[in-house]
Amino acid sequence: MEIKLSVKNLDAYYGKNKVLKNISIDVPKNKVVAIIGPSGCGKSTFIRCLNRMHEVVGGTINGSILLDNEDLTKTDPVLLRKRVGMVFQKPNPFPSMSIFNNVAAGLRLNGVRNKKQITPIVEKCLKQAALWEEVKNNLNDSGANISGGQQQRLCIARTLAVSPEIILMDEPASALDPISTTKIEDLIFELKKDYTIVIVTHNMQQAARVSDYTAFFYVGELIEYSDTKKMFTSPDKQQTEDYIRGKFG
């Protein structure tokens, strides 16, 4: 099994406050890894380290994160983020741009200006995000005038347009209704054919449904990381079992 992303002894800080302690995780290629754990356990911080968004809000890290055996903590973050895309908890399309331009935004940021080149990519990404059928007749409407679930799929399409290798999802369905959530989950299942996905989720059923591997975080530490099936049937650690059974968290 090919390892796409390898996190080694990662510590993360906000100022002097250590929020992640000695995390080591290997993410295999074309698999979905779910990060679960109670609020404040450092799940979001962890995936924000993976595309170096953690440092945008003033955080610092220690340790190494290897993307295809190259330490991403030493590369240019702007270039890195083109390879490691991110979908946020709250849908955040650009309201001043049309649906079309939202998807094209990433391409334009990368200097692709030719509309003939952009149009097919936009269509392809909207199809991949299972949004094409719903918006193909109003591509010029504002990206903010569609439903929350559609906005989130639009954000996924926008992320896909840059053709990243890894997609990070920070509780992508937590602000959505059950039907939209199902759509997003189906989408994740489709996307893993082409991408490697790391998803943070509050919802353990969701982790069980969409992921191949699951990591359980608790107060900044990685308690257990294993095959999802094993994790949800016979976890090694008592703490994991308690959390999964709903005894705390």
Next chain:
Amino acid sequence: MRKVETSSKKKSLFKKILSSSNVGDFIFERLTLLFAVSVFLLVILLGYEMYQGSKLSIEKFGWSFLVNSTWDPVREIYGALPIIYGTVVSAALALIIALPLSIGVAIYLSEVAPPWLEKPLSFLVELLAGIPSVIYGLWGIFVLVPWIRKVVEPYLSDKLGYLPFFKGAPYGFGLLAAVIILSVMVLPIISSISRDVLKSVPRSQREAALALGASKWQSTMIVLRDARPGILGATMLGLGRAIGETMAVTMVIGNRALISPSLFDPSYTMASVIANEFTEATSEMYLSALIELALVLFVITIIINALARLLVWSMDRKWKTT
């Protein structure tokens, strides 16, 4: 019969008061409504009074008041064109200078500056907006005008003297001084409001851009794009201030009703005409013409402020849908 009707009406009103569950709330609602309506009435009354006061001049000159360029109190001919021209040109030029600077300041404060520097700088910018205009005027007379006379105007006429904008004797007092002083006064207003507008763009927008591989500069451009209507609103407020500014402008603009392309020549604005001449307005017609000038200024200011409001509202609505 009628008596019964009125008494039942009274009763129903009384019932209504009681049924609003709380007499205090009822009084509170009506009282605040009264206050709110009084503001509205004040504006209407102000406009009406000015219209009444300027009737004499409006009837005599009609539209020619706005297009005639002779302002001659001795012969009782009042054409406000040069004054309107001076007002509009000085404000517009001030805005052209102040706008890029203000946006630069706002971007620095909201996107680039570290927090320890942002707070004191923002405070200073807001402090600038609060300085009484007569102080700007004094600074204009004693610092700005001599500097313009000795340095700026000779330099400009030497290098660009072939252009009609830089012809004439370097007095110091004139349109150029007014434009510079206005731009200094407008800058803090536009930059502090623009900073607030930029800050009101959610952080998730910046993160969305950065996560797509945008550089800091590119993500700022996206934020700026989102903030465009608000910045336009800020600009309109700045324009309103520039058009209405009286004291500082009067002190440096030269106060002559003149239409000239040259920035070195003296000019006049509506606000400074009113401030300078109302004490001398001995005839009824003179006074009426001054009041009409005030009415024109009033209408222009209301239009600008209304536009600014609308733009800011359109921005707010956009965020609510996301």
